[in-house]
Every structure is written in C-alpha cells, then in structure tokens.
Amino acid sequence: xxxxxxxxxxxxxIPPLADKIAVVIDVFRATSTMVTALANGCQAIIPVLTTExxxxxxxxxxxxxxxxxxxxxxxEGFDLGNSPFDYTPEKVGGKKVIMTTTNGTRAIRAVAxxxxxxxxxxxxxxxxxxxxxxxxxxxxDIKGIVVICAGSEDRFDIPDxxxxxxxxxxxxxxIITNDLGRAAHMLYNIAKxxxxxxxxxxxxxxxxxxxxxxKDVVYCSSANILPxxxxxxxxxxxxxxx
Amino acid sequence: xxxxxxxxxxxxxIPPLADKIAVVIDVFRATSTMVTALANGCQAIIPVLTTExxxxxxxxxxxxxxxxxxxxxxxEGFDLGNSPFDYTPEKVGGKKVIMTTTNGTRAIRAVAxxxxxxxxxxxxxxxxxxxxxxxxxxxxDIKGIVVICAGSEDRFDIPDxxxxxxxxxxxxxxIITNDLGRAAHMLYNIAKxxxxxxxxxxxxxxxxxxxxxxKDVVYCSSANILPxxxxxxxxxxxxxxx
Numbered sequence: 001x002x003x004x005x006x007x008x009x010x011x012x013x014i015p016p017l018a019d020k021i022a023v024v025i026d027v028f029r030a031t032s033t034m035v036t037a038l039a040n041g042c043q044a045i046i047p048v049l050t051t052e053x054x055x056x057x058x059x060x061x062x063x064x065x066x067x068x069x070x071x072x073x074x075x076e077g078f079d080l081g082n083s084p085f086d087y088t089p090e091k092v093g094g095k096k097v098i099m100t101t102t103n104g105t106r107a108i109r110a111v112a113x114x115x116x117x118x119x120x121x122x123x124x125x126x127x128x129x130x131x132x133x134x135x136x137x138x139x140x141d142i143k144g145i146v147v148i149c150a151g152s153e154d155r156f157d158i159p160d161x162x163x164x165x166x167x168x169x170x171x172x173x174x175i176i177t178n179d180l181g182r183a184a185h186m187l188y189n190i191a192k193x194x195x196x197x198x199x200x201x202x203x204x205x206x207x208x209x210x211x212x213x214x215k216d217v218v219y220c221s222s223a224n225i226l227p228x229x230x231x232x233x234x235x236x237x238x239x240x241x242x
Numbered sequence: 243x244x245x246x247x248x249x250x251x252x253x254x255x256i257p258p259l260a261d262k263i264a265v266v267i268d269v270f271r272a273t274s275t276m277v278t279a280l281a282n283g284c285q286a287i288i289p290v291l292t293t294e295x296x297x298x299x300x301x302x303x304x305x306x307x308x309x310x311x312x313x314x315x316x317x318e319g320f321d322l323g324n325s326p327f328d329y330t331p332e333k334v335g336g337k338k339v340i341m342t343t344t345n346g347t348r349a350i351r352a353v354a355x356x357x358x359x360x361x362x363x364x365x366x367x368x369x370x371x372x373x374x375x376x377x378x379x380x381x382x383d384i385k386g387i388v389v390i391c392a393g394s395e396d397r398f399d400i401p402d403x404x405x406x407x408x409x410x411x412x413x414x415x416x417i418i419t420n421d422l423g424r425a426a427h428m429l430y431n432i433a434k435x436x437x438x439x440x441x442x443x444x445x446x447x448x449x450x451x452x453x454x455x456x457k458d459v460v461y462c463s464s465a466n467i468l469p470x471x472x473x474x475x476x477x478x479x480x481x482x483x484x
Contacts, residue, residue, distance in 0.1 A: 013259040016296040059443050154254040156398065158421040179400040185430055190428055203421050 001136070002144035003171065005164050005181040008151025021135065021141040022063040022111035023118045023128060023167060024180045025157035026150035028204045029082050030104025032100065032220040033067075033119040036084035036229040038239040039226045041093035045237040055194070059160040068100035072211055082085035083216050085197045096236070103150035108232060111148050112186075115139070117232035122195070123165050124230075128194055129170040145171075147181070162188050162195070166223065196221040243378070243416065244386035247406050247423040250393025251348035260439055261385040263377065264353035265360045265370060265409060268392035269401035270446045271324050272346025274363040274462040275309075278326035280442075280481040281468045283335035287479040289347040296340045307334065310342035310431040314453055316457040317342070321484075325458050338478070345392035350474060353390050357381070359474035364405050364437070364465045366472075373410040389423070404430050404437070408465065438463045 004015045010224050015060075026029055034105070037168070045065070048054050055077075058064050067080035074081030080091065082101050099105065111117055116135060120128045136142055149160030149165060166187025168181055191198040199205045199221045208217050230237050246257045267273055276287050288306070290296045297319075300306050309322035309329070316323030322333065324343050341347065353359055358377060362370045378384055389409060391402030403422075407430025410423055419427070433440040439465045441447045450459050472479050 006451075007249060007398050010254040012254060013249075152421075154373065155420070156249050156422040156425070157308075158425055178397070179403075180395075180398040182444075183398070183400055183403065183425065186432055187425055187430060190432070202424075 001175050003175045003177045003181050004146050006148040007156045008154050009103045010154035017114040020114050020144040020146050021116045022114040023120050024107045024148050025120050025160045025163045026104035027163050027220050030101040031119050033084045034119050035121050035124050035228045037087035037092050039228045039229050040089040044096045046098045047108050048100050053101045057098050065095055065097045067097045107148045107150040119230035123226045124228050125166050127227045127229050152204050159199050161192050241242045245419040245423050246388050248390040249254050249398045250396050251345045252396035255323050257357040262356050262388050263358045264356035265362050265389040266349050266390050267362050267402045267405045268346035269405050269462050272343040273361050275326045276361050277365050278468045279329035279334050280472050281470045282350035286338045289350050290342050290396040296342045299340050307337050309339045309340045326336045337375045349390045349392040365468045366470050367408050367443050368466045369469045369471050399446055404433050
C-alpha cells in the first residue's frame, strides 16, 4: 500500500485522491481538540475556512457553538478556542461545533475528495490505524493512503511530521512511502522515547508555551489515550461508535 | 544566527529576505551540475525558468550553450542535459551556459532578492560554509541565512534536505533554525555514514537509477570534493577564484 505524506495544508503538491483514503493531522492543536471534543460527547464538528463563514453558519443554525483560533488564540466572540481543555463535556456534550483553525481546517478541505477522511492526532493514532486496516479489508480497491500534515502557516512542522511517522510505524512494514514519509518515520524513531521534550522544542511548541498553553502541549503529546475514530461525513466530523 | 530552511522551490512560505543571505541546494542534479561546470572552466551559468526563455536568450547571444532538463532528460535541441558529466572542460571551458531545470532554477529565483546567493551541493558544502563565515565576518549586519531546497516537483525531497542538514552541521552550534532545519540536521546525523545508500533509496535517486544515471547518483552524493563557491551576480552564476 502506497502512503503519501504531505508537509502542510498549503502544499502546492497534493497527490491524486481518487480511490485513496486520507488522514489529517494537526497535533497543535486542531485535530487533538476535535478528537477530544468527540470523546467528550460533542455530536459533530463542522470545519469551515473563515471566521465569516463560521459566523454566517451560526446565524443559519443558532444552536451551534463557535470554536477556533487565529494566531493560537480564541477568536473574539467565539464560544471556544482551539484548546482541547475548552471542549469539556459540560460545554460540548450533545452539541455541534462550527470550527475554524488556521491550518487544520484547510488540511481537511485539501483531502476532502478522497474516499474516506480520518482525523488523527497523537491521542488516537493506534485507533486510526486499526480503523484503516478494517476499512482496507472491506474495500480492496483502495489504491493508497494520503496523510496530510497541517503544518504551521504553510510550513513543515515537526509535531505533525512525527505523528505521521508514528502512523507509518503502526501501519507496519508492508507500506511504501514517499521521501517525506520515510523522513517522518526516521524522525519518529529518533523522537519516540522522548516525544514531549522534542515537541516542546519545536516552533509551534515554543509558541504555545510562551502563550501559557503548557498543559495543551503535554496533553497533545500523549500517545493513544483516546479510542476515538473521527471521520468526515457530509462535511461534518463525527465519531460513529461501535 | 537564524537559519531558515525551505522544503521546495514551490513552497508557499518564503521568509523575508531583506538583510539575509541564501543558499540554494538541488543535489539531483542542478546545483551539483552547476558546481561541476564551474570547476571545469565554465565562465558562467545563466539560470532561466522556461525552455522558451532559454532559446530566446541564445537567439540574442549565439555564443551561449543551452543546457537543462525536463523530467530528468535533456531538452530536445539543447547542447547539454542536466548531468554533471555533460559539462566537461572540452564542452564548457571558457563558455557561458543558459540553463533551465525543473526545480533548481525556480529555487534560485525564489531567493534572488537576498543579499548574496550561493549555489551548494554535497560536492562543495564545506567550501560554501567557509565562504559564509568569511562573508558574515565582513557583513555584521546580516540577519539570517535562508536555505532553499529545490525539492522534486514542489515536494519535499530527502537528498536536498540531507544536504541542508550537512550545511547546518558544518555551520556549527551557534545557529538557531526552524523545524525543517532541525529535522534536516537530525536526518543528516542518521544518514551521514551511509549517504550514498540512503540517496539511492529516495524517490529522485530511484528515478535517476531507473533512467541509467547511476554514475550521476554516485557522483552527486560525494561530499566536499570540489572547492568551488558559486554565487549569483547580475543574474549569472559565477565562481570568483581567490
């Protein structure tokens, strides 16, 4: 199975998506937050590109919550930011959240045309890999897996790349991958025993630490603590249990 | 000193270039070939973006040679391809070559506005680093170094990233770098004792091997065999000896 890794949401290169499945990774913090929200009973996350789109959507459906960030901070007037700790059961249980984040939402849109889109983070990598194996067993015509790292502001970033490397590691030896996939896997093998320290030293990690989000950095670096398998369905991110 | 590494010629992110110096890397094969041509007495290389631009330039100046590739092969009607072995002293000695390559030329253009542009490859990394140190000593106002990996068709590629990693390694401990620079340095440390084998397994390496260019792959993977320091001056790549 071919696994093609893309370095950032703004990548000028996106491989053909026909008959492929996709995984979206935005460790700091969009996909970590989405996974957490669903674990806490959130009914669905509706990813949109712009603040305006988010606000208009809520005008149309007043019951929805507004979440998201610009430059890592909550957007003025929004109910929730981009911290997983904002998405408590009390706040998001049984509700839908319209969410706009700088990189994560764009990464989801970039691969939305693939046959199936999963939302991954360190929190749920293993569950995603198991879901992919089950899907591939039932869908023998799938030609490849596209892994898109959201990156930071159109740039390669180490946190998403390491998470892609962990995904490749768990997918096992029967895959072939592109140069970025090979690099991601090698980097993961260097970092895996010291993931949190490595992530703290990245550009995005340092930014979050400087803004007081150390708890977020620690949490988003925790591997396989949530058995959540979010997928994109009808433009909403949901988790179908069972 | 800040060193910002860019993953590919088509990167949507280019850092500000004011008061910075730049290094362009296209291991397979544009910058390796340019370095070799200059070592073999080529007077200057004129990088242009398109085949049409190259042909028009030769109409204007009939003494110039035409070199370059599309999809790794020599362009029809051109005097030289993109193999360093095309650029022998007999062919390029005392002459100027107009050169267009898929990624290398675009990478040069992307950073042309910086204060000084160097052309690097494994063949001449150490000489480039010494030249950078000399330049920084004389130009204390320089604010940073931008390293652009040409990449392959707008994609991250391991050969250029490893060469950037070697450059960072030789620049020493007093630099700070972005996530891609840190990743490049880590990957270089894994690969450095087995560079040729690693490069043969990359996407671009395998493409060149499949086209019969094994000699090129071996040659372009040879570190620090040419003491050539090409710079961009008046839109031409030249080597000022002494």
